[in-house]
Amino acid sequence: xxxxxxxxxxxxxxxxxxxxxxxxxxxxxxxxxxxxxxxxxxxxxxxxxxxxxxxxxxxxxxxxxxxxxxxxxxxxxxxxxxxxxxxxxxxxxxxxxxxxxxxxxxxxxxxxxxxxxxxxxxxxxxxxxxxxxxxxxxxxxxxxxxxxxxxxxxxxxxxxxxxxxxxxxxxxxxxxxxxxxxxxxxxxxxxxxxxxxxxxxxxxxxxxxxxxxxxxxxxxxxxxxxxxxxxxxxxxxxxxxxxxxxxxxxxxxxxxxxxxxxxxxxxxxxxxxxxxxxxxxxxxxxxxxxxxxxxxxxxxxxxxxxxxxxxxxxxxxxx
Amino acid sequence: xxxxxxxxxxxxxxxxxxxxxxxxxxxxxxxxxxxxxxxxxxxxxxxxxxxxxxxxxxxxxxxxxxxxxxxxxxxxxxxxxxxxxxxxxxxxxxxxxxxxxxxxxxxxxxxxxxxxxxxxxxxxxxxxxxxxxxxxxxxxxxxxxxxxxxxxxxxxxxxxxxxxxxxxxxxxxxxxxxxxxxxxxxxxxxxxxxxxxxxxxxxxxxxxxxxxxxxxxxxxxxxxxxxxxxxxxxxxxxxxxxxxxxxxxxxxxxxxxxxxxxxxxxxxxxx
Numbered sequence: 151x152x153x154x155x156x157x158x159x160x161x162x163x164x165x166x167x168x169x170x171x172x173x174x175x176x177x178x179x180x181x182x183x184x185x186x187x188x189x190x191x192x193x194x195x196x197x198x199x200x201x202x203x204x205x206x207x208x209x210x211x212x213x214x215x216x217x218x219x220x221x222x223x224x225x226x227x228x229x230x231x232x233x234x235x236x237x238x239x240x241x242x243x244x245x246x247x248x249x250x251x252x253x254x255x256x257x258x259x260x261x262x263x264x265x266x267x268x269x270x271x272x273x274x275x276x277x278x279x280x281x282x283x284x285x286x287x288x289x290x291x292x293x294x295x296x297x298x299x300x301x302x303x304x305x306x307x308x309x310x311x312x313x314x315x316x317x318x319x320x321x322x323x324x325x326x327x328x329x330x331x332x333x334x335x336x337x338x339x340x341x342x343x344x345x346x347x348x349x350x351x352x353x354x355x356x357x358x359x360x361x362x363x364x365x366x367x368x369x370x371x372x373x374x375x376x377x378x379x380x381x382x383x384x385x386x387x388x389x390x391x392x393x394x395x396x397x398x399x400x401x402x403x404x405x406x407x408x409x410x411x412x413x414x415x416x417x418x419x420x421x422x423x424x425x426x427x428x429x430x431x432x433x434x435x436x437x438x439x440x441x442x443x444x445x446x447x448x449x450x451x452x453x454x455x456x457x458x459x460x461x462x463x464x465x466x467x468x469x
Numbered sequence: 470x471x472x473x474x475x476x477x478x479x480x481x482x483x484x485x486x487x488x489x490x491x492x493x494x495x496x497x498x499x500x501x502x503x504x505x506x507x508x509x510x511x512x513x514x515x516x517x518x519x520x521x522x523x524x525x526x527x528x529x530x531x532x533x534x535x536x537x538x539x540x541x542x543x544x545x546x547x548x549x550x551x552x553x554x555x556x557x558x559x560x561x562x563x564x565x566x567x568x569x570x571x572x573x574x575x576x577x578x579x580x581x582x583x584x585x586x587x588x589x590x591x592x593x594x595x596x597x598x599x600x601x602x603x604x605x606x607x608x609x610x611x612x613x614x615x616x617x618x619x620x621x622x623x624x625x626x627x628x629x630x631x632x633x634x635x636x637x638x639x640x641x642x643x644x645x646x647x648x649x650x651x652x653x654x655x656x657x658x659x660x661x662x663x664x665x666x667x668x669x670x671x672x673x674x675x676x677x678x679x680x681x682x683x684x685x686x687x688x689x690x691x692x693x694x695x696x697x698x699x700x701x702x703x704x705x706x707x708x709x710x711x712x713x714x715x716x717x718x719x720x721x722x723x724x725x726x727x728x729x730x731x732x733x734x735x736x737x738x739x740x
Contacts, residue, residue, distance in 0.1 A: 210514050211728070212731070214562075216540075226530065232522055321740075445519065447640070449521060451639025
């Protein structure tokens, strides 16, 4: 294809996105669009899968049968989200095995928040309320992103995420209205998860390398800082309702801007965790890589069995 | 769900039962429920660590089904106990080890995917046969729980027996691994058919399932799949039992210290 032809195709492509048309797997797309989408969708899928681990940590110790069932179902939903996001990603011409390989080698990233430990039951509430809350803010705009398979996967993901967030808030509410020990457990969880949740919305706009292009392709509708402000504005009244204190002495309502002002985020901590040196980076990777390695013989057996079955079918057809 | 009925074939309404009858019914329900509770707990430990995303989701599904069944049984057992302080959660989390009545099979560890699947397979066959009979129970609540559970357990059986075929007739490594698990776990199969006093009393009342009648068909059902999977059917004559009387393996204490952690550390709180 000549340079002129490519340029022509690119123009048609950008015009389609500007008209809010969906791009489908078989449509022509610029290589950069394909790569950016593989990066973002797979990062999202990996986050779902690694995100199963901190919550899975409390399944065996959930304090009631009702909570145990709800937690199991939630972690299972995350596996389901992983599944459709990997499938959406595969439509861009990459296999699930290649994507796993990128996760296991450390080439692909996942949300840093999952590198923090879940040390009490209240963390199940805080993750649902704050982490899923921040995730929804990030993800709702993606329901109308330009790449069709991703947008459609996100519609379902978002529905389930908002259910998870309510469930998390309800765990916090029960604790906040419980005994002094329970209330303390809830406050402690908020103290530990608040700042990582703010970091989860990504580096400040000045530091964010992908924002501009992603805005153009509707992979992003608002900047990280705008999303963070939205999250804070939405969450502060919820903390008030719980009777819990957000661990930020600088947090206060600003009449003029109509938003909450907040204190400085410790970006050194953020980059430390992103670069692989958070409290649980090593454990999370060991768990994923370990499960994959331990499961190799099982996957091999399934393949071998399927091949044998296929061969038998052919033999019986031929005879 | 109702548990009272006045038709001739139905069991006595709870209010008309003697204390002994209630006690037997209570123990009988726990005997059924504890199997699902402990197996569900074991499967829950694996959530997020499966050999593939699909098997992970399926294992969690089975765990969820089992816990759902447990809740129905325990809610009924709490009602039968006639004691207001007994709830599904006190039954699940506040008993001592000797009071749990599950069979030894379900408490065996998640050694690897082979052991997990064989444990599931050996239990599912029994569970399905058992529920099909329990559906005919004169106790309407148990019958209703069984009816709902049969649909779920039919799927569990399909899932586990399909995996037995894949692993048995897959690669030489998978064949060896799954054969080892079958041989090792075989000694826990006979206990499934062991009858306690409560079991016998409930059979006499038309409430319980006479499991002795299921034994032959059970061994045929699992042997057929094992044969198809090119696996050897163990010839072991030595079996273990004790779980139903509350005498468990050394694994059980660890399962409970995990499962009961919150309730023991923070007693009398709502979550």
